[in-house]
Structures are given as structure tokens and as C-alpha cells.
Amino acid sequence: MMKMQELREHYRFTDEDAQLLKSLEPLAIENQENFSLAFYDYLYGLPETAAILNHNNRERLREMHSNWFISLFSGIYDNHYMNHLTRIGHAHVKVGLNVHFVNAAMNQIRQFLLNLIDNNYSDREHRRVLREAVEKILDMNLDVMSTSYREEEMKKVFLSRAVDTFLIKATERFTHGLNLVLVLALAVVSIAIVAMFGWDMVHVFRGDVEKGVFTALGSLLILWMMIELLDNEIKNLKGGRFSILVFIGVVIVAIIREILISTLRHDDLYKQAFLAATLLILGIVYYLVSLVQRDQPKI
Numbered sequence: 001m002m003k004m005q006e007l008r009e010h011y012r013f014t015d016e017d018a019q020l021l022k023s024l025e026p027l028a029i030e031n032q033e034n035f036s037l038a039f040y041d042y043l044y045g046l047p048e049t050a051a052i053l054n055h056n057n058r059e060r061l062r063e064m065h066s067n068w069f070i071s072l073f074s075g076i077y078d079n080h081y082m083n084h085l086t087r088i089g090h091a092h093v094k095v096g097l098n099v100h101f102v103n104a105a106m107n108q109i110r111q112f113l114l115n116l117i118d119n120n121y122s123d124r125e126h127r128r129v130l131r132e133a134v135e136k137i138l139d140m141n142l143d144v145m146s147t148s149y150r151e152e153e154m155k156k157v158f159l160s161r162a163v164d165t166f167l168i169k170a171t172e173r174f175t176h177g178l179n180l181v182l183v184l185a186l187a188v189v190s191i192a193i194v195a196m197f198g199w200d201m202v203h204v205f206r207g208d209v210e211k212g213v214f215t216a217l218g219s220l221l222i223l224w225m226m227i228e229l230l231d232n233e234i235k236n237l238k239g240g241r242f243s244i245l246v247f248i249g250v251v252i253v254a255i256i257r258e259i260l261i262s263t264l265r266h267d268d269l270y271k272q273a274f275l276a277a278t279l280l281i282l283g284i285v286y287y288l289v290s291l292v293q294r295d296q297p298k299i
């Protein structure tokens, strides 16, 4: 593991930087509450981080994060400080936080601190050196935190690194292949539906206008859903989010088509009631799933 001395050398962090940070301590303490508010405002604003916060003790977390904020300005950056930073990465892995959010959060913290300096120091040169010291300590923090993060994550090995990576890659490729097959199959089915629509139109010309029009309408509905489905699957292949809603939509449309045909065939009431009940249940499921999806982030 890297020693604090090395880290300081790599970032050209000097004793003057340490003193400059120490000189910011009173301002930091004065703004500790503001920091906490801004930080949690940010974290509660993102669904992924909000979910993690809700699983943890709020007060304890606030204390941890605002203590960390103040410790940036303690003026003492030794191996003990380094151990503290190493622990943070581990703590975040443990709660299942993606390191991406640590980086993003650090960006917000940086802006908060740079603003604080800009608003409280009038001398340009002094502001510049303060800014540099703050940038260094934040980057050093991020460096150690993300290194320990990676170390902690690397511990999660099943067989060996190489075998694990191979298995993951192979499975990814396999799923990609399956998805391609699915897209092709969907395209073939779409063509079959176009043929079905053509067949329905034949009915219209043969004189069975009512039956022809209704079933053709049903086929068109299904074709429309197939387009959605294909579109969705292609988005998924390109790395987008898969929407289960479209699948439910397809089933709903298929049932509507069945109801149209069933009415024409004058099926018995029992069958028609069964179809109507199924449609109602699917409608409710569709509504519930759409509620859940609306709350999810669109990554």
C-alpha cells in the first residue's frame, strides 16, 4: 500500500498546502451545516444514492460525512489520515455504492468549496493558492478512496481473476447473441403479421366485410406493437434500458384482437367474459408497472 509521503509527493502537496488548508478550518466549521445540507440535497436528488441513504441511519451518516468535511482542514495529513481515507472506500463498497457516484459527489463538493473560497477571500493570489491546496486534497482523497474501492471489489473473485473475466465476457457475448436472435425472430414474426393483415383484407374483398375489417384492425394493432417491441429490443441492444411494459402492451393488444374476433364469431358469453377479465387484469398490471418504471432513473 502507498504511504502518505508518496501520495503527497505525487500530488506535490507541500507543508504550505497543509497550512493553507488549516487556515480554512474556521470557515469550514462555520459552513459545516451548509455543506451537509448541500451534500444531502444532492444525494437525495439521485434515486440510486437516495435508495442507499434510506437503508442507513440518517444521523450517523450525516455525522460521518460532515466530520470528513472538517477533517479535510485538520492540517495533519499523515499515515493515520491515509488509513481513514482507505476505510471510506471499503465502507462504500459494503453498502453497494457505485464508485461513479463517489466521483460525481466529489465534483459537487469541489464546487461547494471553490465557491466558498471565491466568496470569502478578496485577494486574487491568496485565492489561487487556497484553491490549489483544496484541489490537491480533494484529488488525493478521491485517489485513495477509489483505489481502496477497487481493492475491495477485486476481493470478490469466484475462481480466479482470469477465469472470472472470461466467464463474464463469454456470458455477455452469449446474451448479446440471444438478443440478436430475438430481434431476427421478431422481424420474421412481423412479416407474418403483415401477411395476416393481407389475408384479412382478402376477407374484405370476398364480401365478408365486417369480419375482414375487424380482424384487419386487430392485426394492425399487433403490427404496431411489434414495431414498438422491435424498437425496444434494438434500444436494448444498443445499451438502453429494457422496458417490460412493451411486452405487456403486446399481450394486451393480442387480447383486444381476440375480443374483436370473439365478438364476431358470437362466442359464448363465458369465453367473452373470460377475455374481458383477462384484459382488465392486464390493464391493471400495465398501470402498476408503468408506475414503477416512472420512478426509475432512465440510465
Ligand code: HEM
Binding pocket: 043, 049, 050, 052, 053, 056, 061, 064, 065, 068, 087, 088, 091, 092, 094, 095, 097, 101, 102, 103, 105, 106, 109
Ligand atoms: C466524495 C464523496 C464521499 C465522501 C468523501 C464520503 C465519505 C464517507 C465517510 C468518511 C464515511 C465513513 C466511513 C467510515 O469511517 O467507516 C462514509 C460512509 C458512508 N457513505 Fe460516504 N462519502 C462520499 C460519498 C457518498 C455517496 C455518494 C453516498 C451515497 C449514498 C455515500 C454513502 C455512504 C454510506 C451509506 C456510508 C456508511 C457506510 C457504513 O455504514 O459503514 N457516501 N462516507
